[in-house]
Amino acid sequence: MSEMAQEAERRSASDRVADAILQDIRMGRLVPGQHLLEPELTARLGISRGSLREALKHLAADGIVSLSRFRGAYIAALDRKSVLDLLDVLEPLARLAARLAAAASPDRAQCEPLLESAARLAELQASGKRGEYLTERRRFYDMLVDLGGNSELARVIPLSRTDLFRTQVESRQTDSQRHRHAMGYTRIATAVAEHDSAEADKAVAGHFAGTRETMAELADEVFPAS
Structure with missing residues (x-):
């Protein structure tokens, strides 16, 4: 697989993860303040840790997920x-x-x-x-x-x-x-x-x-x- 094709595949997986997390938020399966467990998400969505982390970075940039060096990733809560x-x-x-x-x-x-x-x-x-x-x-x-x-x-x-x-x-x-x-x-x-x-x-x-x-x-x- 070419480098361009690999990048497209990673981007597709990342988009799929982001869409799934947003849908889980709307359906109440994920709530503000909830910790996101990488093993559970990678297993449920069938994606790599790399794709998951890329998706979480995009969601963090949009203010949906908060990333902490010590706490990991969790759903953001708004004051x-x-x-x-x-x-x-x-x-x-x-x-x-x-x-x-x-x-x-x-x-x-x-x-x-x-x-x-x-x-x-x-x-x-x-x-x-x-x-x-x-x-x-x-x-x-x-x-x-x-x-x-x-x-x-x-x-x-x-x-x-x-x-x-x-x-x-x-x-x-x-x-x-x-x-x-x-x-x-x-x-x-x-x-x-x-x-x-x-x-x-x-x-x-x-x-x-x-x-x-x-x-x-x-x-x-x-x-x-x-």
Whole structure:
């Protein structure tokens, strides 16, 4: 195998590991603060220690994993300020994604998967299936960005970091807080389907206002010390 082919294979394995860890975070199989055991991960994913460590370095660069010389690798946990900082970055990008999606004037058939995803989020929130809820939430944002057609937005919007934050707080929210969060997606999807950019922007702004309200209501013990 050529050196180029070996590098491509290592990169493919590293990407596969990163995707698996992110999915485990969304499904609640890995939680913020949890130590990652190299032997378990290499055996479960069928990859080498080198590929695993490369993937962990990429995830550390994205703020998903923390690497320590003495503690090894563990899933990062966000303090309250980091969460608020993340929301400050994510909100304008999410509002842009919604405006672009609405302005693209997709027909009803193109918008139907987004509307179905919003309805699915409401169902999953009501049923308490938190892992599936967080996975569907990521799918909703991916579709919203795709509808807008801006490929650069997909590169810069910090959805993986947001997956981590949502996993951290999801189990600590009240039913009313979860309901408020889920209903935000219905308002966004409806505005996009109606081609109303202003309303889509307003819906995202309201969604984030609700999230900040929830963050203010959560106890300090939800967040590690800064």
